[in-house]
Amino acid sequence: MALDKVDYVTEEAPRQATIFDVARLAGVSHQTVSRVVNDLPNVRSSTRVRVEEAIKKLRYVPSPAARALVTRRSRTIGLIATGGPEFGPSSTVLYFNAAARDARWSVFTANMTDSDPGSIRGAVEAFLRQNVEGIAVISGHEGSVDVVAGMELTIPLVALEATPHVGLATVGADQYNGARNAVRHLIALGHRGIAHLAGPADSVDARERERGWRDELGANDLSARVIGVGDWSPSSGHRFGEACDLTGLTAIFAANDQMSIGLIHALNERGLTVPADMSIIGFDDIPEAAYVTPPLTTVRQDFETIGRDMLSTLLARIEGDRSTELPQSLPELIERASTGPARSVA
Amino acid sequence: MALDKVDYVTEEAPRQATIFDVARLAGVSHQTVSRVVNDLPNVRSSTRVRVEEAIKKLRYVPSPAARALVTRRSRTIGLIATGGPEFGPSSTVLYFNAAARDARWSVFTANMTDSDPGSIRGAVEAFLRQNVEGIAVISGHEGSVDVVAGMELTIPLVALEATPHVGLATVGADQYNGARNAVRHLIALGHRGIAHLAGPADSVDARERERGWRDELGANDLSARVIGVGDWSPSSGHRFGEACDLTGLTAIFAANDQMSIGLIHALNERGLTVPADMSIIGFDDIPEAAYVTPPLTTVRQDFETIGRDMLSTLLARIEGDRSTELPQSLPELIERASTGPARSVA
DNA sequence: AAGCAAACTGTGAGCGCTAACAACTTTTCA
DNA sequence: TGAAAAGTTGTTAGCGCTCACAGTTTGCTT
Numbered sequence: 001m002a003l004d005k006v007d008y009v010t011e012e013a014p015r016q017a018t019i020f021d022v023a024r025l026a027g028v029s030h031q032t033v034s035r036v037v038n039d040l041p042n043v044r045s046s047t048r049v050r051v052e053e054a055i056k057k058l059r060y061v062p063s064p065a066a067r068a069l070v071t072r073r074s075r076t077i078g079l080i081a082t083g084g085p086e087f088g089p090s091s092t093v094l095y096f097n098a099a100a101r102d103a104r105w106s107v108f109t110a111n112m113t114d115s116d117p118g119s120i121r122g123a124v125e126a127f128l129r130q131n132v133e134g135i136a137v138i139s140g141h142e143g144s145v146d147v148v149a150g151m152e153l154t155i156p157l158v159a160l161e162a163t164p165h166v167g168l169a170t171v172g173a174d175q176y177n178g179a180r181n182a183v184r185h186l187i188a189l190g191h192r193g194i195a196h197l198a199g200p201a202d203s204v205d206a207r208e209r210e211r212g213w214r215d216e217l218g219a220n221d222l223s224a225r226v227i228g229v230g231d232w233s234p235s236s237g238h239r240f241g242e243a244c245d246l247t248g249l250t251a252i253f254a255a256n257d258q259m260s261i262g263l264i265h266a267l268n269e270r271g272l273t274v275p276a277d278m279s280i281i282g283f284d285d286i287p288e289a290a291y292v293t294p295p296l297t298t299v300r301q302d303f304e305t306i307g308r309d310m311l312s313t314l315l316a317r318i319e320g321d322r323s324t325e326l327p328q329s330l331p332e333l334i335e336r337a338s339t340g341p342a343r344s345v346a
Numbered sequence: 347m348a349l350d351k352v353d354y355v356t357e358e359a360p361r362q363a364t365i366f367d368v369a370r371l372a373g374v375s376h377q378t379v380s381r382v383v384n385d386l387p388n389v390r391s392s393t394r395v396r397v398e399e400a401i402k403k404l405r406y407v408p409s410p411a412a413r414a415l416v417t418r419r420s421r422t423i424g425l426i427a428t429g430g431p432e433f434g435p436s437s438t439v440l441y442f443n444a445a446a447r448d449a450r451w452s453v454f455t456a457n458m459t460d461s462d463p464g465s466i467r468g469a470v471e472a473f474l475r476q477n478v479e480g481i482a483v484i485s486g487h488e489g490s491v492d493v494v495a496g497m498e499l500t501i502p503l504v505a506l507e508a509t510p511h512v513g514l515a516t517v518g519a520d521q522y523n524g525a526r527n528a529v530r531h532l533i534a535l536g537h538r539g540i541a542h543l544a545g546p547a548d549s550v551d552a553r554e555r556e557r558g559w560r561d562e563l564g565a566n567d568l569s570a571r572v573i574g575v576g577d578w579s580p581s582s583g584h585r586f587g588e589a590c591d592l593t594g595l596t597a598i599f600a601a602n603d604q605m606s607i608g609l610i611h612a613l614n615e616r617g618l619t620v621p622a623d624m625s626i627i628g629f630d631d632i633p634e635a636a637y638v639t640p641p642l643t644t645v646r647q648d649f650e651t652i653g654r655d656m657l658s659t660l661l662a663r664i665e666g667d668r669s670t671e672l673p674q675s676l677p678e679l680i681e682r683a684s685t686g687p688a689r690s691v692a
Numbered sequence: 693a694a695g696c697a698a699a700c701t702g703t704g705a706g707c708g709c710t711a712a713c714a715a716c717t718t719t720t721c722a
Numbered sequence: 723t724g725a726a727a728a729g730t731t732g733t734t735a736g737c738g739c740t741c742a743c744a745g746t747t748t749g750c751t752t
Contacts, residue, residue: 018737018738018739019738019739020738028701028702029701029702029703030702030738030739031701031702031703031740031741032700032701032702034739034740034741035700035701038740041699042698042699042700042701043699043700043701044699044700044701047700047701061471061475062475062738062739063415063475063737063738063739064475064476064477065411065412065414065415065420065476065477065737065738065739066411066415066707066737066738066739066740067738067739067740068411068707068739069409069411069412069415069707069708069709069737069738069739069740070706070707070738070739070740070741071707071739071740071741072707074411079455081440081443084437084440085433085436085437085440085649087431087433090431090436090437090439090440091430091431091436093436093457094427094430094431094436094457094459095457097427097455097456097457098457098458098459101456101457101458101465101469106454106472106476107454107455108452108453108454108455109425109443109453109454109455110443110447111439111440111441111443111444111447112444112447113440113444119447123447125407126452129407129408129409129410130410130411130452131410131411233633234633234634234636234637235633235636235637237637238637258633258634261634261637261638262637264637264639265637265638265639265641268639287579287580287581287604288580288604288607288634288638290580290581291580291581291583291584291607291608291610291611292607292611292634292638292639293610293611293614293638293639295611303431364707364708364709365708365709366708374731374732375731375732375733376708376709376732377710377711377731377732377733378730378731378732380709380710381730381731384710387729388728388729388730388731389729389730389731390729390730390731393730393731408708408709409707409708409709411707411708411709412707412708412709412710412737413708413709413710414709414737415707415708415709415710415737415738415739416708416709416710416711416736416737417709417710417711417737418737
């Protein structure tokens, strides 16, 4: 015997113990084992101990597949992440996953660089087949969230910074007031001509930051000018920095740090000095921000908190708690050397 | 009736169709449906069509849980990622996931910021319970891979840049020759005093880069000096840049771009100009590299290729192909302004 | 001490699927 | 033409678990 199994080097692992193996060893029924495993009441503590010992001895671990088959629960959630490896979203994904691990939930991640509705729908369908109990969407692309929200799922859905939908919980930092703080800081420094380098139009974050900038200017009777709509990348910041009209401007609020870096580089190439000729303020506080030249004044978002909040919000919804407060933190202004007193405008 | 179900707003979704529903509608046995679904031979084409129509009409989708329960296969893989949101690893994770999606595999991601053996073992065990068919490890920490490799799994294991183990496939770029190219570039520019700012000691990548640097210097009869062992972060680069002894040096090869950025910043603070006083070369080519001041000469790694190679290697192993060539690409030197001709040494 | 409730424990069915094999058709070829 | 071979379909038995309920023991009351 076993002659037909010689193709594999390692010896056959002993079959995983089942609930019946445990039951036999402990001298109880499988149902009692199930009670112990699931921590249900009405088990005599002496039998509980006996079962627990058997479990330990056999290294028994319940089969998620069998459990999922009968309960239709899986203790699993699906995470949809679109876009490239930008710092913000990928940090949020990372901390979301870490938080899930801490809570002993499994997460299926569907990463896609594009975000066309078909792919997203496909990902959601795959998740549903896997019996995920909730779905999270971390996407710069607003459209992605709309697609998922439009599918009218019966399981909870949480998204990062999206416009409200029915059945959708939104978590994120207060981009609007973060942006207002940034602009307020510039105004306090004496700036009056404060332009904006915007993020992509389909991003709620980008729109909120722009709105905050616009409103703060409006509140101070200052006029608003957008010098470009970038894609978050340093190269897009650079591109608009090369081309834009700077007359009347002494400061620019860029929608994120990466674009700020590209922008500053372009300004330098044009012979301008930051902050002497132009103050620049970014958003996010990426790790590099403190070490570029000049160190970047920015608005810090705590991606770890955001990721963890997304998870806890989702779990709360899964548990049926639809009333949970949606967490929203206020990003913090980090003052560094890329902003300074306004020079008199040419 | 239905009076006890009014607590939920949306109407009860009609129960997912099972294989029996399809069988009944098509007028065949469930086994025939199974054959059609799994694309097995020996089904008359007319019945196949009939079954396919029933499937479409009922929007039938096989239950992965039931299937996994009986086949012990899951078309699912587990991904362990340790460390923080650095650009390299998180890009690799992203592209690995994207590739898995393209191949219609699901992936469980376990992200952990720490990488203690207990957590990793726990993650692997959770994966095994979920019947993953393979495990990938993306970790700067060499120890992480060792832990997983030491568990003597019966399923394939692939890791990013690790020292070889039995049963372990390793994928990654050729760090060693990438580093040699970087140093060769500096030597060609006339540099003779070329120090290294190393990455963390427990990282295979870091060690390979250091080894490449050292060997290339040795091949040219130049002496090697390490000015610090950082943790990949800009702040660690800055810290060593502030403190280190620069005598006899005209160039520094930093183990990654982020540390380069911190390092350059510190040198500037010390009154030195890059590259006039000191040439700096990094590694990775992060998106910001081209836009910092001065633009960073660096060695580009293609994280997308690496991530996708990891996936295809793992899938090949899962299919039983243990002979596959392990892909290894040569990183490309990107010459920018942070390196220049050597000045004469003080 | 009888009687009943509460606390425990066990039994059987079934979640949705595939594997193994049995049974029935059709084809092939002497 | 008939029997073996090949092709097609159906039947049964689980995979490992939870749920619903039946059965048994224990504790408490009067």
